[in-house]
Amino acid sequence: DAGVIQSPRHEVTEMGQEVTLRCKPISGHNSLFWYRQTMMRGLELLIYFNNNVPIDDSGMPEDRFSAKMPNASFSTLKIQPSEPRDSAVYFCASGSTGRSYEQYFGPGTRLTVT
Amino acid sequence: GENVEQHPSTLSVQEGDSAVIKCTYSDSASNYFPWYKQELGKRPQLIIDIRSNVGEKKDQRIAVTLNKTAKHFSLHITETQPEDSAVYFCAASMISNQFYFGTGTSLTVIP
Numbered sequence: 001d002a003g004v005i006q007s008p009r010h011e012v013t014e015m016g017q018e019v020t021l022r023c024k025p026i027s028g029h030n031s032l033f034w035y036r037q038t039m040m041r042g043l044e045l046l047i048y049f050n051n052n053v054p055i056d057d058s059g060m061p062e063d064r065f066s067a068k069m070p071n072a073s074f075s076t077l078k079i080q081p082s083e084p085r086d087s088a089v090y091f092c093a094s095g096s097t098g099r100s101y102e103q104y105f106g107p108g109t110r111l112t113v114t
Numbered sequence: 115g116e117n118v119e120q121h122p123s124t125l126s127v128q129e130g131d132s133a134v135i136k137c138t139y140s141d142s143a144s145n146y147f148p149w150y151k152q153e154l155g156k157r158p159q160l161i162i163d164i165r166s167n168v169g170e171k172k173d174q175r176i177a178v179t180l181n182k183t184a185k186h187f188s189l190h191i192t193e194t195q196p197e198d199s200a201v202y203f204c205a206a207s208m209i210s211n212q213f214y215f216g217t218g219t220s221l222t223v224i225p
Contacts, residue, residue, distance in 0.1 A: 033212070043158070043203060043215045056212060091157060101146045101165075103213060105157040 002026075004106035006092050012112045018080040021109045024073055025094030033103060034067055034077050035091040043091075049075065050097060082113045116141040118206050120216025127194050128224050135219045137204035138186040144206040147180060147187045148213070152201045161202075162189070194223045 005024040013019055025032050033048040047057040049069045057067070064083070069075040079086055089110050095103040117140040127133050139147075145166035150158035164171045164178045164187065171178050175194075180187040191198055201220050205213040 042217050045212055045215075048212055101207065102148065102160050102163065104160070105150075107157050 004092055004094050004104055006090075006106035006109050008109060009107060010110045010112075012114065013082055014114055015083055016081045017113075018078065019082045019086075019111060019113075021077040021079075021090050021092075021111070023075045023077070023092030023106060025075070025092070026104060027073070029094035029096045029104075030072065031095040031097050031103075032069060032075050033093040033095070034075070035093065035105075036088045037091060037108075038088045046077070079111075082111075084113045087111055087113050116144055116206055116208075116214040118204060118214045118216045120204050120219060122219060123217065124220045124222075126222045126224060129194060129196060131194055133189075133191045133194050133198070133221055133223075135189045135202055135204070135221070136186060137188070137206075137216050138184075139206040139214070140185065141206070141208075142182075142185065143208050144214075146207045147178070148205050148207070149178060149189050150203045150205070152203065152218075154200075158203060191221075194221075196223050196225050199223045 007022045030051050034046040036044045046059045047067045048055055052069045067077045089108045091108045092106045093103040120137045148163035149161050151161045152158040162173050162176050162178050164180050175192045177190040199222050201218045203218050204216040207213045
């Protein structure tokens with residue numbers, strides 16, 4: 001099993017540009033979580049999906065952020081327009097509500113907005 | 115919603131000593147408590163977890179204890195080694211729901 005896959009691993013963009021982060025969960029998992037990690041705010045849950053349906057997006061900072069999960073094997077997190085304060089490491093994690101309770105994290109995307 | 119507090123925020127121990135990290139939670143409905151280890155520049159990785167029907171769980175040098183009445187749980191690392199140096203996060207969850215993470219403990223093991 002390849003684990004959770006995220007791309008890109010690093011992204012540097014200019015303020016105002018659109019950024020799209022991608023995640024492929026572990027095959028067979030039906031829950032997917034997007035987190036943001038910064039030194040100041042720690043690990044924050046942005047949104048999570050069960051069976052491709054968004055369950056709780058209360059952590060999404062503002063309308064500039066959106067997330068989709070069109071099928072069980074792919075999700076995107078989009079920031080449009082990006083701002084310097086969005087600079088962080090964004091993690092995707094997946095889990096299975098049916099069998100066990102663990103969440104497994106992807107390697108993360110380090111986003112820098114200049 | 116759930117609120118998880120974690121202490122201490124930083125911890126330094128001599129190699130071979132024990133380290134203890136404590137977390138409290140607020141929602142008595144939480145029933146799953148994982149611990150993650152995050153090395154610098156890496157992803158959080160699950161190291162041990164405990165469910166609410168168990169009071170203690172061990173895995174080699176790592177153990178977790180849970181006190182449901184007091185709503186707190188702790189991570190114990192014995193015979194610490196330099197490779198144990200990392201940030202450790204606790205979390206609380208109602209199974210199949212989201213995790214509520216603590217703020218992390220930066221553990222340094224001094225050789």
